[in-house]
Amino acid sequence: MPLGSLRPSPLVEQATEHLREQIVGGQWPVGTRLPGETALAAQLGVGRSTVREALRALAGAGLVRSRQGAGVFVVSTEPDEDFGTRLRRAAVADVYEVRAMVEVQAARLAAERRTEADLAGLEAALAARRAAAGRGAAAFVDADVALHAGVVAAAHNPVLTDLFAEFAPVLREGLVDLVSLLGLRSAPPGDGDAAHTALVAAVAAGDPVAAAHIVEAEFASTLALLRPPP
Structure with a gap:
């Protein structure tokens, strides 16, 4: 499913929300390896640094986890609640x-x-x-x-x-x-x-x-x- 490009600002928040919707909505089930930063940046129309920050936010919410040398994987489709x-x-x-x-x-x-x-x-x-x-x-x-x-x-x-x-x-x-x-x-x-x-x-x-x-x-x-x- 195409993600669609984003409006100019605030990019990190928008990128985080778009990726969160994909995960919570089940487009990327638990265990799925997310596309690489470059691919996500191209799909979202943002820079790799923005994608990196968005992934960090998703990790903080307990949705994804980075595995050294393997990529970023979905570990939950339900975000942790603060x-x-x-x-x-x-x-x-x-x-x-x-x-x-x-x-x-x-x-x-x-x-x-x-x-x-x-x-x-x-x-x-x-x-x-x-x-x-x-x-x-x-x-x-x-x-x-x-x-x-x-x-x-x-x-x-x-x-x-x-x-x-x-x-x-x-x-x-x-x-x-x-x-x-x-x-x-x-x-x-x-x-x-x-x-x-x-x-x-x-x-x-x-x-x-x-x-x-x-x-x-x-x-x-x-x-x-x-x-x-x-």
Whole structure:
């Protein structure tokens, strides 16, 4: 099957996608030796260096493997999924359970490590969350996530920060739906505001046990809505 030549840019990404489609689509089954770089370059209308980079990307995805002196062979027709892709395919409740584990520890560390700048940011985020209560589900969720992001940032652990950054976009859509369903965005501050106010106060007071307990209780309540008992 002819591959067809490519548009000028971005060549590596296009070449990778074209070759990926051939492999995933079954045109090159597992065990097949791919055409050489020169042949692929001619078919795709690109240089050999572009083909080389595309093959490297496909190898990183677990689709092909180079064998010294023999060429490049297809080893799988299903690309490996990175962490972000797996998260996007996961159920909101499953992701939320893991997020809860991350944020309980983050709250504990935040209470031990927070700076004055962190506390100022948390107070501002808390005020923004209150102000967003009547602005619609999306605005409310964005403000809520921003407050939690501030707590995670106050833990001063870049790995925790990166994990939260992966979770947040995945959860957003599901949480917007949840907030809309329950009418939380239009409700008075109530328990949700009280819990978040207490969280910020616990972090400010340097009380890691209280901060962790507040986050754990909040997530337990939300998980009961996301995953009710049978």
